Amino acid sequence: MGVVCLFGVYGGFLSIAVIRELAKYFANKEVSVMSEKLSLVTCTSCGKPIPPGSESTKFLCPNCGEIQIKRDGKCRKFGRLFKCPNCGFQGP
Numbered sequence: 308m309g310v311v312c313l314f315g316v317y318g319g320f321l322s323i324a325v326i327r328e329l330a331k332y333f334a335n336k337e338v339s340v341m342s343e344k345l346s347l348v349t350c351t352s353c354g355k356p357i358p359p360g361s362e363s364t365k366f367l368c369p370n371c372g373e374i375q376i377k378r379d380g381k382c383r384k385f386g387r388l389f390k391c392p393n394c395g396f397q398g399p
């Protein structure tokens with residue numbers, strides 16, 4: 308009886324621990340997905356997402372200095388125009 312009781316307590320403790328670990332796992336997963344979304348930058352010129360580690364450039368708007376302009380390697384290479392969403396400044 309005592310052993311069964313002990314197993315019952317241990318089993319209950321285990322499942323709580325498992326649920327806690329699962330919750331932690333999913334919470335972490337959600338956070339990592341969210342940060343991935345946040346870190347996914349789009350090219351100001353063409354609007355396409357810039358893959359992390361690719362040849363891209365970031366600089367503040369030369370006119371208002373409030374918006375960070377991001378351009379992927381292609382747009383930088385071809386000198387495509389960008390437009391600041393804050394002040395409307397256009398530049399190469």
Ligand SMILES: [Zn+2]
Nearest residue numbers: 350353379382
């Ligand atoms: Zn682009």
Ligand SMILES: [Zn+2]
Nearest residue numbers: 368371391394
């Ligand atoms: Zn601007």
